[in-house]
Amino acid sequence: MMSDSPHAVEIRKISKFFGGFQALKSVSLTVDHGERIVICGPSGSGKSTLIRCVNRLEEHEEGEIIVDGVALTSNLSHIEEVRREVGMVFQQFNLFPHLTVLENCTLAPIWVRRVPKAEATSRAMALLERVKIPDQANKYPGQLSGGQQQRVAIARALAMNPKIMLFDEPTSALDPEMIAEVLDVMVELATDGMTMLVVTHEMGFARKVADRVVFMDAGEIVEAAPPEEFFANPKSERTKLFLSQILGH
Amino acid sequence: MIVASVVVLLVATAQENIAKQRIATGFGFFDDEANFAIIQTLIPYSETSSYARALLVGLLNTLLVAALGIALASVIGFTVGIARLSPNWLVARLAAIYVETLRNVPLLLQLFFWYFAVLRALPRPAASLSIGDAVFLNNRGLFVPALSFDGMAWLAPIVLVMMVLASRVVSTRTRAGTRWLDRWPRAGLIAFGVVSAAGILAFTVRAEVPALTGFSFQGGVRVIPELMALVIGLSTYTAAFIAEIVRAGIQGVAKGQHEAAQSLGLSRWQTLRLVVMPQALRIIVPPLTSQYLNLTKNSSLGTAIAYPDLVHVFAGTALNQTGQAVEILTVTMVIYLTLSLLTAAAMNWYNSRLRLQER
Numbered sequence: 040m041m042s043d044s045p046h047a048v049e050i051r052k053i054s055k056f057f058g059g060f061q062a063l064k065s066v067s068l069t070v071d072h073g074e075r076i077v078i079c080g081p082s083g084s085g086k087s088t089l090i091r092c093v094n095r096l097e098e099h100e101e102g103e104i105i106v107d108g109v110a111l112t113s114n115l116s117h118i119e120e121v122r123r124e125v126g127m128v129f130q131q132f133n134l135f136p137h138l139t140v141l142e143n144c145t146l147a148p149i150w151v152r153r154v155p156k157a158e159a160t161s162r163a164m165a166l167l168e169r170v171k172i173p174d175q176a177n178k179y180p181g182q183l184s185g186g187q188q189q190r191v192a193i194a195r196a197l198a199m200n201p202k203i204m205l206f207d208e209p210t211s212a213l214d215p216e217m218i219a220e221v222l223d224v225m226v227e228l229a230t231d232g233m234t235m236l237v238v239t240h241e242m243g244f245a246r247k248v249a250d251r252v253v254f255m256d257a258g259e260i261v262e263a264a265p266p267e268e269f270f271a272n273p274k275s276e277r278t279k280l281f282l283s284q285i286l287g288h
Numbered sequence: 289m290i291v292a293s294v295v296v297l298l299v300a301t302a303q304e305n306i307a308k309q310r311i312a313t314g315f316g317f318f319d320d321e322a323n324f325a326i327i328q329t330l331i332p333y334s335e336t337s338s339y340a341r342a343l344l345v346g347l348l349n350t351l352l353v354a355a356l357g358i359a360l361a362s363v364i365g366f367t368v369g370i371a372r373l374s375p376n377w378l379v380a381r382l383a384a385i386y387v388e389t390l391r392n393v394p395l396l397l398q399l400f401f402w403y404f405a406v407l408r409a410l411p412r413p414a415a416s417l418s419i420g421d422a423v424f425l426n427n428r429g430l431f432v433p434a435l436s437f438d439g440m441a442w443l444a445p446i447v448l449v450m451m452v453l454a455s456r457v458v459s460t461r462t463r464a465g466t467r468w469l470d471r472w473p474r475a476g477l478i479a480f481g482v483v484s485a486a487g488i489l490a491f492t493v494r495a496e497v498p499a500l501t502g503f504s505f506q507g508g509v510r511v512i513p514e515l516m517a518l519v520i521g522l523s524t525y526t527a528a529f530i531a532e533i534v535r536a537g538i539q540g541v542a543k544g545q546h547e548a549a550q551s552l553g554l555s556r557w558q559t560l561r562l563v564v565m566p567q568a569l570r571i572i573v574p575p576l577t578s579q580y581l582n583l584t585k586n587s588s589l590g591t592a593i594a595y596p597d598l599v600h601v602f603a604g605t606a607l608n609q610t611g612q613a614v615e616i617l618t619v620t621m622v623i624y625l626t627l628s629l630l631t632a633a634a635m636n637w638y639n640s641r642l643r644l645q646e647r
Binding site: 094096119122123125126127129131133134135136137146147150151179181192195196199 | 542544545547548549550551552553554555558562563566567642644
C-alpha cells in the first residue's frame with residue numbers, strides 16, 4: 040500500500056474564504072501513510088472545510104495541498120486522480136437513492152476504474168459483508184436505517200480501493216443506538232491500517248484509534264497531540280474549555 | 289334556472305338558423321366527396337376522396353408535426369438546459385439568451401418569421417442552395433433523395449445486430465487482465481459489422497436524386513416549407529420552456545449527490561448522466577408532459593402559415609364547404625382531447641417507473 044511519496048497528505052499554509060469570511064487561516068497539517076487523525080472543534084471552526092479541501096470539494100485560495108504526491112491545482116485530471124484515491128463519507132450519507140445498495144457500491148468501480156461488472160459485484164458483496172449488511176444488497180437506500188445507510192456509504196467509498204479515507208462527522212446525523220454500529224466499522228478499518236482523517240465529536244473513538252487529535256477553532260489548528268496527551272493535559276485555554284464542554288456531561 | 293333557459297334559447301336559435309341556411313345536420317357528410325386538394329398527404333388522397341379521408345390526412349399531418357416537434361424540442365431543450373448550468377461562462381450566457389429570446393416572443397410571430405422571412409425568402413428553384421447536387425433547398429421546400437430498398441437490403445441490419453451481440457458475448461467471456469487485449473476483439477467485430485452492413489446497403493439501396501425540370505424539382509422527396517417552418521418554430525419555442533424545466537430539475541437534486549459522485553472520482557459528465565439526471569427526471573417529467581401537450585395543441589397554429597394540419601384541413605376547409613360547424617368542431621376537439629390524454633397517460637406511466645423506492 041505504501042507509495043513513493045513521503046506523506047499521505049501534505050497541507051501547507053492553506054487559506055479559504057467564503058466571501059468576506061475566512062474559514063481557514065494558513066492551516067498546515069502533514070499526515071503520514073497509515074496515520075489516523077481525529078479533528079475536533081466547535082462548529083464553524085473550519086474542520087469540515089479542511090477535509091473537504093483534501094479532495095477539492097472546496098477550493099483553497101492560498102497555500103498548497105499535496106495528496107499522495109499529487110498537487111491539487113485547478114488541473115482537472117489531477118483532481119480526478121486524487122478523488123479516485125481518496126474516499127469520503129458524509130454526515131448526510133449522500134447515497135444515490137435511485138440505485139440499490141449494491142449498485143451504489145459498484146457504480147464508481149465500473150465507470151471510473153473500468154472494473155468488469157461481475158468482479159465489481161463480488162468485491163462490493165465482500166465489502167457489504169465487512170460492514171455487516173450483505174442481506175440488504177438489493178434494497179434501496181430509502182429502505183434502510185440511518186446506521187445501515189452510513190455503513191453502505193463506507194462500503195461505497197471502500198469499493199474504489201482508496202488509499203486515504205475522509206470522514207465528515209459520520210455519526211452526527213444518527214440516532215444514539217446506531218452510532219456504535221458505524222464506529223465499530225470505522226475502528227475495524229483503522230485497525231487494518233487505513234489512513235484516516237476523521238472529523239468527529241466522538242471522543243471515545245479518538246482515544247481508541249487516533250494517532251493524533253487535532254483541535255481547531257476559528258479557522259486555525261490550535262493544538263495537535265496524541266490522544267493521551269491531548270485529553271490529559273491540553274495546552275491551550277480554548278482546548279480546555281472545549282473539552283470541558285463536550286466531556287462535562 | 290336562468291342558465292337553463294338561456295341554453296334552451298341558444299339551441300333553439302341555432303337550430304332555426306341552420307334550417308334557414310339549408311345546412312344539413314348529422315355526420316352524413318363524412319362520405320361525401322371533399323373536392324379540395326391537400327398539399328401534403330402521407331396516405332393516398334385526391335380531390336375525389338371523402339371528407340373522412342381528408343380528416344385522416346389532416347390528423348396524420350398533425351401527428352407528423354407533433355412527433356417531429358416533440359423529438360426535436362426535447363433534444364434542444366435538454367441541451368440548452370444543461371448548457372445553462374455549464375461552468376463555462378460563455379456557454380451558460382448563450383443558453384440564457386436563447387431561453388429569454390425564444391420564450392418571450394409570441395409563437396405565431398415566430399412561425400411567421402420562419403415561414404415568410406426565412407423559408408419563403410430563399411432563392412427560386414433554379415438558384416437552389418444545394419449539398420452535393422443531391423439535396424436542394426429553395427422557396428418551394430427541401431428536396432432530398434428518395435431511398436428505395438430492394439432484394440437483400442434486410443440483411444444489413446441483421447448482420448449489424450449479430451456482430452454487436454457477438455461482441456457482447458466476447459466481452460463477457462474474456463476476463464479483464466490486459467485491458468487492450470480485452471477491447472480489440474470487440475471493436476473488431478463491431479467494425480466488421482458496420483463495414484459489411486454498409487457494403488450490403490451500397491448494393492441494395494437505390495437513391496432517386498431530385499432534379500430540376502422546368503420551374504421545379506422532380507423526383508426525390510419534397511419537404512414543404514410549411515412543415516419545416518412549423519417544426520422549427522414549434523420545437524425551438526417549446527425547447528426554451530423545456531430548457532428551464534431541465535435546469536430546475538437538475539438544480540432540484542441535492543448538492544450532496546454531486547459531491548458524493550465527484551468524491552468517488554466520477555467525471556462531471558458521468559455525474560450528470562449516472563447520478564443527477566436519473567433523479568432530476570422525476571422532477572422534470574410532469575412539467576415536460578405539459579410542454580409536449582402544449583406543442584401538440586400549438587401545432588394548430590400551423591393553419592396561419594397554411595400547413596395542412598387537422599385544424600386547417602378539417603376545421604378550416606371542410607367546415608367552410610359544409611357549414612356543419614357543430615359536428616366538425618366537436619369531432620376536432622374530441623380528437624385533440626384524445627391525443628392529449630394518450631400522451632399524458634404514456635408520460636405518467638414513464639414517471640411512475642422513475643419513482644424512488646422507500647420503505
